[in-house]
Amino acid sequence: MANEDNNTLESDRTGNDAVGRRTFLGAASAGALTTTLAGCMGGVGSGGGGDDVFKIGHLGPTELQMGRGAERSAELAVAELKDNGGVQGQDVELLSEDTGGSPSEAERVTQNLVGSDNVDLLVGTFVSEVTQGIIDYVAERDVPFIITGSADPATITENHGQDYEQYKNIVRTGPINSDLQAEGMAGYASHLNDLHGFENFSILADDAAWTGSFRDILPDLIEEDSDLSVVHEDRMALDTDNFNPFLDDAADADADVVMRFIAHGGAATFTSTWAQNEYPFALEGISVPGMSPEFWGATNGTCLYETTSQSGAGGVSELTDKTMPFVEAYEEEFTGDGQDPPSKPMYMGFNSYDGILFYAKAAEEAGTTDYNSDLDAIVDAMLNTEFTGAAGEISLYGEDSDYPNDLKESRNEDGIISNFPVTQWHEDGDGGVVECVYPEQDATAEHVVPEWI
Amino acid sequence: MISAVYALIAIGFTMIFGVGGVLNLAHGALIMIGAFTYLAATSAAIPPFAGFLLAVVVTAAASYALYAGLVKYIEDNIVITFLATVVVALLLTELVIIQFGSAPSQLLPVISGTIYLEAVGTRIRYVQLLAFVVSWIAIGALWYYVTKTDEGRSILATSMSTRGAELTGVDLQKVKSRTWLIAGAFAGIAGVFIGTLQSTSPQMWLSPLALAFIIVVIGGIGSIKGSVIAAYLIGYLETASVEILGPSFQGVLSLVVLVAILLLKPNGLFGRELVHE
Structure with missing residues (x-):
C-alpha cells in the first residue's frame, strides 16, 4: 500500500515536471534560436572587420608547461603587435583557452571562441588528436587557423590533400611535420655515426598519432645510410610506467642508440630508468617533457646526456636574429621567483609567437582580415609570405605540393634539414644546462656520449 | 621485485577493511604523501635515508590523523566513509598540484647503483633490491606482530569478529588506531619506492590503488597471507605477460x-578464512 501511494505521488510529480519541462524546452529553444541569429549577425559583422578589435583565440593544454609557455608567448606576440599599431589598424586582443589536451574539451572551447567571441584568428593546438578533432568545424567556419604545436602529417594530407578548398583556411607554421622530422632524424643518425661510429639504432615510440612517421618511415630512412641499421623497434602504451623491459630488449639487440619518441609523463621515469641502470646506449629522439627547462630538477639530474629535438632549440642558440630578443623578453616577463615553469618558452611557445606575427604580416600583404569575404586573398597572402621568426624561416608549401599549407623545411647546402635542432643536457657545475648539438651551424656545444658507455 | 611493494599496499588496504570494515580509498593518497614527503625532504638536503624514515613517519601520522579526525566518526556508514575517503584523496591530489605542480618528478634513490644480470639480460637497481628487502622485513615484522604478540593478536581477533574481540577485553579504538598507523607506515614505505621506481606525480596513487584492489580481491578481503600471495601472483603474471605478449x-x-576469480571464487583465494561470525 505504502508503495502504491508513493508511486502515485511520484507519477503525479513526474506529470507536473513534464509540463514544466515542455514549457522550459520551448523557452529554451526560442532563446537558442535568437542566440543563433544573433551569432550569425555578429559573425558577419566581426568577420567583416566591423568591430575595431582583432581577436586571437589561442588553444593549448595550459595546465602543462608546454601549453603555458605557448600561452605566454602568444601574449608577448600580441603585446608586440599592439606596440606596432595593431593589425590593419585594429587593436589586438588575446583570448586563451585551455583544451586540457582532450578533443571534446577542445571542440567546446573552439566553438565558443569562434561562435560567441568571433575571433579573427585561431592559433595553437598541441595534441594531434585535438587538432584533428576540431579541424572539420574550423574548416566549416572559414576562420584562419594556424597550427603551432601538433606535427602529425595526416592533419594536412588527409584533409588539404583530399579537399583543398574546404581546408584552405588552415595552415601550419611550425613545427615541420613528422614526416620531415623523421627525415631530419635520419640525418641526425648519420651525424651520430660520423661523430661516434654508432651503427645500431632502436626506435621506441609512444602509441600515439604524432609518432606514426617515426614508426613507419624512419627505419627505412635511417637504413638508407648503408652504415646504419635499425635493430629494434617497439611501441609503448601511454600508461607505461615500467620501462625496464623495453630498455632490456634494446640492450639485447646491441643498440648503440635508442631513439625514443615520448610525449607523456612517463618520460621522467624512462630517463631515470636508463641513467640509473647505465644502459649501454645513447638516448636520442624526441622527449616532450624533456624539453622543459625544469627537467633537470624533475629527474634529479638523471637527464644528463639525453637529447631531444625541438624547434626553437630550447632558446639557447641564436637561430635567427629574432631568437634571442624573444627569449629575453620571455625571461624578463615570466622567469624568476614565484613564477610557474617553464622558464623558457619551449617549442610551442616559439611557434605560437611566430605564428601570430606571421599572420599579422600576411594580413598586411592581403590588406584585410575579413575572412568571410576575402578568405582567398588571405590564404594567397599567407602562401606568399616569407617571414623570419624566432624559430627559423617560415614559408608554406603551396596547394599542389604533398603538404599543402604546411611549413617548408629549411635545408643547408648539403641538403640536410636544418630547422630541426637537437639539444642535449650537459653538466654545469652542480646543475644542468641545455646545449644545442645539431645541426652544426647552430650548435653551441658538441654532442657528448654518456660517460658509462 | 616490485611485487613486495604492492603487497605492502594491499596489506595496509586489507587490514583496514578487515578490522574496521572501511574501504579506505584514500590509501593511495597516503602513498602519494609518502613520496612527496621524501621529495620535499631530499630537496631540502636531508640525506635520503633520513628522508625515507621521515616519509614513513609522516605517512603513518597522516593515516592516523585521517582515522582519528574523520573516519572514526563516520565508519558505521559504509557509503559515507567510501565517499569521504574519495573526497580526501581528490583533495590531497589538488593540494599536491598546488604545492608541487602537476609535472611528474623523479625521486633521488635511497641508494644508487645497479647490477647487470647478464644471464637473464636485465638490470636491477640497488634501490629495487632495497625495496624488496625492506618490504619483506616489514611484512615479516607484521606477521610476527599479529601472530606472536598480544597487541598484534588483538588486531587479528578484531578482524575475525568484532564482538568476540570485545568480549575478550580488546579495546577496539586502540586496535583500530594501531591498524591505521601500521597501514600508513606501509603506505609510506611503498610511496617512496614507487615514487623512485616509477614516477612521483599527483596522479601516482591511482594505479597502485587499483592494483591493491585487484590484489585484495584475488587474495581474499581481510587476509594478509592472501594479499602477499596475490601480490606475487599479479607480479609474475605481469612479468609473464611482458615476456609472452610484449610490454x-x-x-x-x-x-x-x-x-576468473570473481566468477569462480568470489571470496578470493583466502577469503574469510579466519572469520567466525
Missing part, C-alpha cells in the same frame, strides 16, 4: 585472473 600487454593476464 604493452602488461596488465592483461592479471585482469583475466581477476575475472
